[in-house]
Amino acid sequence: xxxxxxxxxxxxxxxxxxxxxxxxxxxxxxxxxxxxxxxxxxxxxxxxxxxxxxxxxxxxxxxxxxxxxxxxxxxxxxxxxxxxxxxxxxxxxxxxxxxxxxxxxxxxxxxxxxxxxx
Amino acid sequence: xxxxxxxxxxxxxxxxxxxxxxxxxxxxxxxxxxxxxxxxxxxxxxxxxxxxxxxxxxxxxxxxxxxxxxxxxxxxxxxxxxxxxxxxxxxxxxxxxxxxxxxxxxxxxxxxxxxxxx
Numbered sequence: 001x002x003x004x005x006x007x008x009x010x011x012x013x014x015x016x017x018x019x020x021x022x023x024x025x026x027x028x029x030x031x032x033x034x035x036x037x038x039x040x041x042x043x044x045x046x047x048x049x050x051x052x053x054x055x056x057x058x059x060x061x062x063x064x065x066x067x068x069x070x071x072x073x074x075x076x077x078x079x080x081x082x083x084x085x086x087x088x089x090x091x092x093x094x095x096x097x098x099x100x101x102x103x104x105x106x107x108x109x110x111x112x113x114x115x116x117x118x
Numbered sequence: 119x120x121x122x123x124x125x126x127x128x129x130x131x132x133x134x135x136x137x138x139x140x141x142x143x144x145x146x147x148x149x150x151x152x153x154x155x156x157x158x159x160x161x162x163x164x165x166x167x168x169x170x171x172x173x174x175x176x177x178x179x180x181x182x183x184x185x186x187x188x189x190x191x192x193x194x195x196x197x198x199x200x201x202x203x204x205x206x207x208x209x210x211x212x213x214x215x216x217x218x219x220x221x222x223x224x225x226x227x228x229x230x231x232x233x234x235x236x
Binding site (some may be wrong): 002004006008010038041043045046047051053055057059060061062064066068071073075077079108110112 | 120122124126128154158160161163165171173175177178179180182184186189190193195197224227228230
């Protein structure tokens with residue numbers, strides 16, 4: 001049985017600079033390292049006039065953040081799989097760095113238990 | 119008010135080849151085009167012995183798929199924003215191409231309504 005945990009987090013009124021792609025990338029890297037996930041690829045994208053996307057591809061999953069600095073808002077997805085890999089640990093790292101005044105979390109568990117039958 | 123729609127889909131017993139990164143990439147591209155989203159970046163990653171990740175960065179959001187061919191399983195995230203951009207249209211394109219025997223969908227709406235107050 002393979003279990004995948006996904007956290008979908010809305011971060012409101014963030015105190016950090018949501019237009020700083022280096023800061024956001026290093027924050028997600030710290031989060032991935034802390035959770036024990038292997039980073040396979042890093043992708044950052046800066047938008048005009050503002051906004052950043054950072055996606056880290058982990059071993060078969062990802063962590064992503066998309067920001068709208070004009071709203072102080074960031075959309076975070078933490079998607080990890082594997083024994084003992086807890087997305088809450090990664091979320092704690094991002095929360096401390098990005099420092100939102102409030103947030104909303106959806107927790108999704110994906111379980112893969114069936115071998116292909118066809 | 120900015121509204122973001124996210125579909126989190128588990129695809130089970132997929133009939134298509136989940137180890138074919140070209141097929142998966144072109145499927146997500148078709149899905150993004152059909153929904154009217156602008157593709158900013160394309161990233162594909164092949165794992166050993168099997169499994170593929172494809173992530174398309176769209177204008178400030180993304181579509182991603184991670185596959186576990188040994189389970190016939192794919193984890194799809196469709197995350198789009200903007201007036202008239204319906205993730206269900208993208209999901210229909212992927213469903214037809216990947217052809218799962220069954221699937222499970224979580225629908226998440228993220229609304230950004232507050233200007234930054236700090």
